Amino acid sequence: MANADGSIVIAVDADDKQAQKELSKLVNKIDSLNDKIYKKQQERMPLLEQSKQLGAELDSAKAKLDQMQRGDSFYTSGAVKEQSQYVNGLQKEWNSVNAKIEKADSYINANNASLDRAKEKAGELSAQISAAGTNTNAMSVATK
16 A cells, blocks of 8 residues: 555656646746847837837928918929928838837737736646645655
8 A cells, every 4th residue: 555655646746846847947938928028118119209209200291291282382393292202201111110019019919928828827837736745745644
């Protein structure tokens, strides 16, 4: 009977060690994901500021173009064309910056989802390890 109890304890210890290894890997993965998310958020902040500034400049340029095209004042066709090209250039730049922001947001969201899954699995493993320790202690007391 003692051999059977011993083999159960050994099996629990082996399961506990495997769970500890998995938990350690998950903790490293969680740290890595947190770092990646933080870095991407830091890259995103100046893009947001740039987008805000470009948006304000674009709005102003569009308003000027609209005024030029309405004919309230006299502007040469060359000046109107130049302003139109300026607006188009600003629009392309603003679109490009916003595409980068959207790409960063996608990256952050995907990594946040992975982070949530890793944290959930780590919680499950912690509970499993805790339960294994409790079961091992109970079994060792019962065999005495």
